[in-house]
Amino acid sequence: MTDTWQAYGETLTSRLLLGTALYPNPNAMQESIKASESEIITVSLRRQSPEDGGGESMWQFIRDLNKKLLPNTAGCHNAKEAINLAKMSREIFNTHWIKLEVIGDDYNLQPDPFELVEAAKILTDDGFAVFPYCTDDLVLCQKLLDVGCEVLMPWGAPIGTGRGIMNPYSLETLRQRLPNVPLIIDAGLGKPSHACQALEMGCSAVLLNTAVAKAHDPVLMATGFKQAVEAGRASFLAGAMPERQSASPSTPVLGTPFWHQS
Numbered sequence: 001m002t003d004t005w006q007a008y009g010e011t012l013t014s015r016l017l018l019g020t021a022l023y024p025n026p027n028a029m030q031e032s033i034k035a036s037e038s039e040i041i042t043v044s045l046r047r048q049s050p051e052d053g054g055g056e057s058m059w060q061f062i063r064d065l066n067k068k069l070l071p072n073t074a075g076c077h078n079a080k081e082a083i084n085l086a087k088m089s090r091e092i093f094n095t096h097w098i099k100l101e102v103i104g105d106d107y108n109l110q111p112d113p114f115e116l117v118e119a120a121k122i123l124t125d126d127g128f129a130v131f132p133y134c135t136d137d138l139v140l141c142q143k144l145l146d147v148g149c150e151v152l153m154p155w156g157a158p159i160g161t162g163r164g165i166m167n168p169y170s171l172e173t174l175r176q177r178l179p180n181v182p183l184i185i186d187a188g189l190g191k192p193s194h195a196c197q198a199l200e201m202g203c204s205a206v207l208l209n210t211a212v213a214k215a216h217d218p219v220l221m222a223t224g225f226k227q228a229v230e231a232g233r234a235s236f237l238a239g240a241m242p243e244r245q246s247a248s249p250s251t252p253v254l255g256t257p258f259w260h261q262s
C-alpha cells in the first residue's frame with residue numbers, strides 16, 4: 001500500500017517540499033526539483049524577480065516543472081501586507097494555497113505569532129488553504145488550528161541557518177498533543193540527516209530551500225534529501241527501538257539465535 005499524507009484534501013506521496021529561490025541558475029533549480037521528486041514547490045511573488053534567468057521568465061521555468069505551487073508571503077512584516085500578497089498570489093498563480101509568513105524579527109526571521117494568527121483567520125475566512133510558517137510553540141499552534149488552519153509549518157531553526165532541529169522537545173510535544181495534524185518542518189534544515197530526524201519524529205514532511213540551493217552540487221543534495229526523508233519515514237513506520245541506559249548484548253547466547261516477542 002502506498003504511504004501517503006493529506007494536506008487540504010490533496011493526497012501526497014512526496015514528503016519533501018522545496019523552495020525555488022537562491023539557486024545558481026534556473027537549470028540548477030529545475031534539475032534539483034526533478035531530483036527531489038517533490039510534488040509541491042514554494043514560490044515567492046515578492047522576493048523572486050520574474051526576469052531572473054537571462055531574460056527568460058522565472059515563472060515559466062517554474063511552471064514548466066508541472067508541480068503543485070505553494071506561493072508564500074516571504075518578506076511580509078504584518079498581517080495586512082501578507083493578506084495583500086496572498087490575494088495577489090491567488091490571482092497570479094491560480095491557487096488558494098498560501099504559505100503564510102509574517103516576520104516579527106529581522107535578526108532571526110522569527111514569525112510574529114500575533115500578526116500570523118490574525119492573518120491566518122482572515123485568509124481562511126476568505127477561502128484560502130493556509131500553511132502557516134510558525135514557531136514550535138504549542139499554544140500558538142493550537143490558536144492557528146482554532147482559526148481554521150489544517151496544516152502547521154513549525155520551524156526547525158531560523159531560515160537559512162542550517163542548524164537543524166533546535167528544539168526536539170517542542171516538536172515532539174506538538175506531535176504528541178496534535179497527533180492528527182500534518183506537521184511540515186519548515187526552515188533551518190541544513191543537512192539530509194536533519195530531514196531524516198524530522199520524519200523519524202513522525203512529522204509529515206519537511207520544506208527547505210537554502211540547503212539544496214546553496215550546496216556545491218544542488219542536484220546531488222536534492223537527491224540526498226529525498227533519500228533521507230524516505231529513510232526517516234521508514235524508520236518511523238518500522239518503529240525504532242527504544243533507547244536503553246545499560247548495554248545489552250546483540251550476539252546471541254548459544255541456542256537462542258532469535259529474539260522472541262513475549
Ligand SMILES: CC(=O)[C@@H](O)[C@H](O)COP(=O)(O)O
Pocket residue numbers: 019020021042072074158159160161162186187188189207208209210211
Ligand atoms: C523558501 C521558503 O519558504 C523559506 O522561507 C523556507 O522557510 C525555507 O527555509 P530554509 O531556506 O532555511 O530551508
